[in-house]
Structures are given as C-alpha cells and as structure tokens.
Amino acid sequence: MEREERYLELYLDRCTAQDDLAPPGLPLLSPVAPYDVYIYNSSHPEAVFNPHLEEVKETSGGFSSVDLSFLPDELTQENKDQTVLRSKGEDEENCKTQSPQSKLLLSSQQDVGLGSNSSSSSNSHSRLHPGDADSVQHSPEKPDTLPLGSIAPMTPMAPVSEGSEFVPQLQNIVSTANLACKLDLKKIALHAKNAEYNPKRFAAVIMRIREPRTTALIFSSGKMVCTGAKSEEQSRLAARKYARVVQKLGFPARFLDFKIQNMVGSCDVRFPIRLEGLVLTHQQFSSYEPELFPGLIYRMVKPRIVLLIFVSGKVVLTGKF
Amino acid sequence: MPGGGRCPDCGSTELVEDAHYTQSQLVCSDCGCVVTEGVLTTTFSDEGNLREVAYSRSTGENEQVSRSQQRGLRRVRDLCRVLQLPSTFEETAVAYYQKAYQHPGIRAARLQKKEVLVGCCVLITCRQHNWPLTMGTICTLLYADLDMFSGTYMQIVKLLGLDVPSLCLADLVKTYCSSFKLFQASPSLPAKYMEDKEKMLSRTLQLVELADETWLVTGRHPLPVITAAAFLAWQSLQPSARLTCSLARFCKLANVDLPYPASSRLQELLAVLLRMAEQLAWLQVLKLDKRSVVKHISDLLQHRHTLIRKAFREGTLEVEAPEKELQGRGPRQGQGKEEVGNSASELPEGKRPASPALLLPPCMLKPPKRVCPAPPASTVTGDENISDSEIEQYLRTPQEVRDFLRAQAAGQAATSSPNPP
Numbered sequence: 001m002e003r004e005e006r007y008l009e010l011y012l013d014r015c016t017a018q019d020d021l022a023p024p025g026l027p028l029l030s031p032v033a034p035y036d037v038y039i040y041n042s043s044h045p046e047a048v049f050n051p052h053l054e055e056v057k058e059t060s061g062g063f064s065s066v067d068l069s070f071l072p073d074e075l076t077q078e079n080k081d082q083t084v085l086r087s088k089g090e091d092e093e094n095c096k097t098q099s100p101q102s103k104l105l106l107s108s109q110q111d112v113g114l115g116s117n118s119s120s121s122s123n124s125h126s127r128l129h130p131g132d133a134d135s136v137q138h139s140p141e142k143p144d145t146l147p148l149g150s151i152a153p154m155t156p157m158a159p160v161s162e163g164s165e166f167v168p169q170l171q172n173i174v175s176t177a178n179l180a181c182k183l184d185l186k187k188i189a190l191h192a193k194n195a196e197y198n199p200k201r202f203a204a205v206i207m208r209i210r211e212p213r214t215t216a217l218i219f220s221s222g223k224m225v226c227t228g229a230k231s232e233e234q235s236r237l238a239a240r241k242y243a244r245v246v247q248k249l250g251f252p253a254r255f256l257d258f259k260i261q262n263m264v265g266s267c268d269v270r271f272p273i274r275l276e277g278l279v280l281t282h283q284q285f286s287s288y289e290p291e292l293f294p295g296l297i298y299r300m301v302k303p304r305i306v307l308l309i310f311v312s313g314k315v316v317l318t319g320k321f
Numbered sequence: 322m323p324g325g326g327r328c329p330d331c332g333s334t335e336l337v338e339d340a341h342y343t344q345s346q347l348v349c350s351d352c353g354c355v356v357t358e359g360v361l362t363t364t365f366s367d368e369g370n371l372r373e374v375a376y377s378r379s380t381g382e383n384e385q386v387s388r389s390q391q392r393g394l395r396r397v398r399d400l401c402r403v404l405q406l407p408s409t410f411e412e413t414a415v416a417y418y419q420k421a422y423q424h425p426g427i428r429a430a431r432l433q434k435k436e437v438l439v440g441c442c443v444l445i446t447c448r449q450h451n452w453p454l455t456m457g458t459i460c461t462l463l464y465a466d467l468d469m470f471s472g473t474y475m476q477i478v479k480l481l482g483l484d485v486p487s488l489c490l491a492d493l494v495k496t497y498c499s500s501f502k503l504f505q506a507s508p509s510l511p512a513k514y515m516e517d518k519e520k521m522l523s524r525t526l527q528l529v530e531l532a533d534e535t536w537l538v539t540g541r542h543p544l545p546v547i548t549a550a551a552f553l554a555w556q557s558l559q560p561s562a563r564l565t566c567s568l569a570r571f572c573k574l575a576n577v578d579l580p581y582p583a584s585s586r587l588q589e590l591l592a593v594l595l596r597m598a599e600q601l602a603w604l605q606v607l608k609l610d611k612r613s614v615v616k617h618i619s620d621l622l623q624h625r626h627t628l629i630r631k632a633f634r635e636g637t638l639e640v641e642a643p644e645k646e647l648q649g650r651g652p653r654q655g656q657g658k659e660e661v662g663n664s665a666s667e668l669p670e671g672k673r674p675a676s677p678a679l680l681l682p683p684c685m686l687k688p689p690k691r692v693c694p695a696p697p698a699s700t701v702t703g704d705e706n707i708s709d710s711e712i713e714q715y716l717r718t719p720q721e722v723r724d725f726l727r728a729q730a731a732g733q734a735a736t737s738s739p740n741p742p
Contacts, residue, residue: 169696191722194715209715212701230696236703244712272682275539276487283484291456291488292471294540311540312684 168267168317172228173235175260179222179243179253188218191249207242214238218246222253225261232260262320269313278309330354389435390422396439403462404454410446417442421477437465437473444474448485453493455544490543494529497547498522501575503555510574513562516555524554527622528590534629535593536682537586545580548572549587557618564612589683596678597621597628634677 185205189197195207195218204217214228214235224242229235239258246253275296279288288296295316298307308316326336328349335350347356386394397418401411421427421438430438440459447454460470478485503510504518528550532538538546552571556563568587572579591611598604598614598621609617621628679686717725 190725191717192715193717193721211711231699231701233701233703234699237701237705237707240703241707241712244707245715248709248712248716272536272539272685279487287475287478288487289456289471289474290538290540291542292467292474310684311536311682 166267166269168265168315170230170263170265172262172264173230173232173260174225174227174262175229175232175235175239175258177224177226177239177243177255177259178257179218179224179246179251180256181222181252181254183218183220183222183246183251183253185218185220188246188249192245194245207245209238209241209245212238216242218242232263235260260321262318264316264318267315267317269315271313272311273309273313275309275311326356328352328354328356389432390419393418393422393435393439396436397442400439400443400459400462404443406443406447406452410443410450410452413449414442414446417445417481420481424480426480427477433465433469434473436463437470438477439463440465440470441474441477445478445483445485448488451486451489451492453489453496455488455493457544488543490529490533490538490547491526493543494526494547494550495522497544498525498551501551501577503575513559514566514574516558520558521551521554524558524618524622525551527625528554528618531593531622531625531629532586532590535633535680537589537593539682540684541586542580542582545583545586546590548577548580548583549590552583552587553590553615553618556615560616564615591615594618594621596632597625600628600631629680632677633680 183205185197185199185203188205188207189195192205192207194209195205197205202217204219207216207218208214209216212229212234214226216227216239217225224239226235226239226242229238236258240255243253243255273296275288275290278296278298279286282298285300286296286298295308295310298309299305300307303319305317305319308318326347327334328336328351331349331352331354333349333351336347336356337350339346339348348354349356394415397414398411401414418439421442427435427438440463444454444456444459446452456467456470456474459465460467463470477483498521499518501521503514503516503521506512506515525547529538529547532546532550549568552568555571556566566574568584569579572583588611591614594614595609595611598609598617601617601620601624604617604620607613614621
C-alpha cells in the first residue's frame, strides 16, 4: 500500500510539472479498499497512473487500463513497447476498442494536448492498456461539489490483466473489404445456400456464415460489408471466408482493402451514475436528454469514442475509424 | 378585419386585402366594391381606409430572405406567441432559425423538417432561459412526432455547437402543477377534491426532490414522475377523502393527460416512502402498506433527509463493512454510493435486516433478465487456412440448384395464376 502511494506521489509530481491541464484541485485518491487483484508489474512507475485522474469507483476487479497518451512521447513509447510485448501473449479477446487504434496510432501519437479543458483531460482518457481497455472510468466522477454523486473511495488502480470482469467486451465489429470484381448477385443467391437476395428491398446479397458467426452484405460492385464479429481477427477471418465463398462460385474474387470501420463494446461498472451531474461537469462532451433517451451520450475527444452511459452503470462504447 | 373600415356601398366591415394585377386593393367581401386602390392620390374619405404598412414590408430586407425562410421565421414568431413567451425569446429563436438556415443541409431539408426546426429553435431558446418547456408540448403544438423532432433537435444542437442546459425540474413542477384544474371549485370537481395551489405545489416539489435523491428521476422522462408526485401530494393533503381516488381519475379531474409511466413511478415512490417509514419510530408499529403510508407523507417529508440517510445505506463489501458502518458519514452516504464491487450487491440485501436497503436505481434492483456469459477466449489470428469443405457446406450442389429453380418457378406460377373459382 505504501509503495503504491509512493508511486502515486511520484506520478503526481511528474504530472503537475508537465501537464498544466491537470487542475491542482483534483481529489487525491487514497487507497482504501484492499485490492485483491494481482498487481501487475508495480515496479513500473508509469503503470500506477490509473488511480489518479479518474475517480474510480470500482473497488474490486479493477480496471486494467493504462492510458498513457497524456504523457510525453518518450514515456508513452516506452510503456507501449513493454505492454505491446506483454500483450502478445495475452488474450486478444480482451483487446478492446482502443487497442487497434493504439497500435495503429503508435507512431502518430500526438501528445497530451487533450485540447479540452481540465476536467476532460482527467476524464477523457480511456485507460488504455493494450490488452485490456476500459474507457469507462470517467463516467461516474462526481465533482466535489455534488454530494449526490458521492466520491467513492479511490482505490489504487493497478492494471489488471484479462480475466477481470470489468473489461469492456467487444460486441460487434463492422469491416469492409473489396473483392475487386463485378458480381452477379442473382447467381450468388442461386448457388449459395446461405444467401438471401431481394432486389426490391435492398440491392445486395445478405450472406451469413456460422463460424465466426457473422453477416455480410455483398454488393454487385464487389464491395462487401462484414458485421457481427466479436474481434478484429474474427472479422478478418470471416471476411476472407466470404471472399472464398464468392470465389468458389466462380468469380475472380480477391481480398483487398480489408478495413475495420467501427467497433462496439460494452461494459458494466456496477454502480449507479448520476447522469444529471455528469452532464453539468462535462457539458461540452455530454448530451443528456431524458425526454428522448435514457442514456447520456458522451463524445470523448481523445480518443474519439462515443459512449452511451446509463444510470445502471452499463456503458456502451463505439468508435468509427 | 381590424382597421375599422366600412364599405361605402353596403356598409359591411368585411374588408379583404386583395392583389389585383400586383396592385393591392381593399375589397368588400360582401358586395365586391373596391374600397381603396392604393393610388397615390386619395380623397379624404379614402384615406380613412388606408392600411398601415409594416416596417418589414417597407424595407427591402425580406427580399434577400427566401420565402421558405420567411415562412419559417413567421412560424417561429407565431409559436412564441402561442406559448406566451417573453418577447426577448422571440428574437433569440428567430436568430437561431436564421443561423440554422445558413447551413446547406437545412436549406435543402424537407418542409416537414423545417417545420420541426421551428420547434427546435424555440425549445433551445426556452432551455437557455430556463423556461420549462417539454418536447412533448412542442410536438403536440406542431403535430410532429417525437422521432422526427429528436433527430432534428440533436442535429441542430450539433450543427450550431450549442450548449443546451437541462430541463429545470423545479420550474417544470411549478408550470405543470399550475395547469391542474384542482384549485378552483367547479361543477365537475367534488368539494373535497379541491386543493390549495401553494400547498400542493410545495409538497409536490418536496416529493420530486425525494424522487431525485432516490434515483427515480435519472434517465427517465421527468413528467410522469411529477404526475405521480403531484398525485401523492394531493392525496396526502386530505387522505381520508382522497385515498379512494385513483391516479387515472385524478388526472381526469385535473384535466391533464395521464402519462403511461406515471403509475410505475407512483409505485416506486411509494416503495421509497415505505422504506423511509420503517425508520420512524411511531410508524414502525403501524405496519404500513402502500395505501396507509399516504397518510403519513407529511411526517416523512418533514424528516426526509434523516430518513433517507438511515433507511438507505450503501452496499458494502464484507471487507469494508465494519469500517464504513462505524464511520458516521454525512448525507452523502445514503445517496447513491453503493460500492457494490465483487458482485456482492445481492448479498448485503439478503443478509441484512429490512433496513437499511441499498439505494440504487430501480433498474439495478431488478434481477438481470439474462446473464450474458463472457465469450470464450478466442485464439483466432485472422490468417488461418480456410478449408474447402467448410466453404462447400455453404454452396448448393447442381441437383439442389435445379430443385430450387423448380420450386421457385412453381411458387411463382402459383402466385400469378388466378384463384380457381
């Protein structure tokens, strides 16, 4: 516990020096609840950031997540390299919304510049840890002013590996690919068992495969949209399978320009959230209209993710590439 | 027609402005006599029939504005007048409409959308001035449906980059409750149902605050909560006479629509009150139920802060339990912190006595409909080999193709042939 506090101070000193966006008045977290998730690599000082900027209400289970994008580049790179290495062996399944982005954007990672105000800086990081991600933290913060919100005991967030129950689960991935040849949709619908084609309703063939369980829209131009996969790799595999089916039907299909377009993940933080308080403190990013929709729509700036936050603590994360 | 003109021929006051070959004339609609012709030279008697020229017509400003936009601006002004808004609101709403109109997406939108846009501008203006106008009211006035309205509203807020504050609950309570027809005697209203407006307003406000503290308002449409709170307030002011009146009847008497969720809000509010009642010594012995608790609402409201604190405790982990309960923490305690981690949320409730209960939104108190198991860890790399047999399972054999074609032809023949007599 003391070690974590020391790291916390270490981190805080570093932060206040470099990051003038972080307001001095951020509530300091004092580790309260014992935390029986395994502490990963606490020798790595950067790893202990998590507790700080987010008033995490999670007492157990823990959020992995170390989003270090707000740190200067050299620190970020260093940690990213380490974690990338580590995450190779980890369960890719738990690689959430952020991971492809983070890996892809590694080189172009700009820094901190959250470009938004201080409260967003503390809250708009998805605590990213390639390997787990959970961009959920910021939602429940209640600023010191609102007694309603309740400042939860801040537990030191040690990044937790996969297996923790609070990691966002990917629910859906939408990707596109180009088969690079003109297709005869009628012929496809005739010769494939798993295809449906109703030109009056929609100008594409709807094809489904069982493993990975996905659906594809195949257009006569040769472009294809693949939806329903639970991970990027599954989406790629599924798209290749669709391309193979089209190939076997006699078309010179290739597999080009595979691109993930959108990813949707969901998560449960297990505690209720005062949406009306959240919209007050994060007005520039939140949109909460209870007359229209029960959830709060939070448009995070960095990374560019949209979160649907509900009062029950369930959070849906989605982001377009 | 205003203006007090009379037709010199038949003396009728029904004078209509008409444009004859682009020259505007004032014509009597009864006998057809042309009263004025808009000529430069007029006789003294003719001058009495002249109309005032509005400023907006005498300047050229309207020529730069398209007719569609002019129509929209007129609608904005009309809507503001119908809602009896202060005049400053009108100008702001008009400015928003003009700003929105500069965007090509709005200029090219359908008329239906432009109509709804009128409502959006007025709504945004009201919200920014904390004037409690609900979307439902505007949709009713514009005969628009809420889906169309919500889409346009979200779009315009994003487009104009506006910060629209939330609906002010307290003001909404005041305006909504004032619209209830219970404050004056009327033939349809039994004497015992009439109520004093101030008393009812203050009690409704207190009940709505109570609902807000106990998670009944977050994420829900505000109006049904207020209806339920108003009903309880009204009942509790004279329980003996009013307990027999149902929520639906109350709304009918008050000449107010009963929103569908109001009855479930009512049940939730009563449940909260019952739990609070368990903390009051003199009520514990009474073994209250949902009907009898209404009689004691005034007591409960008087001590509501203490009662909430005592009746609702945060759910605590076994580990933390001793420390937390010993600490006499402030009002924050009871209001929404349930450190539920470890999925132990169900445990404390079952193991604890009737009080304290967990203070959670109702959606969290209900058991989950279905447990979604975490998907099994997948080791897919995306580049695996795809076996032929796997792909072939999705293809039809030639025989199957022929059968399919035959079946399709037969199906089409059946649908296209006329029914046998």
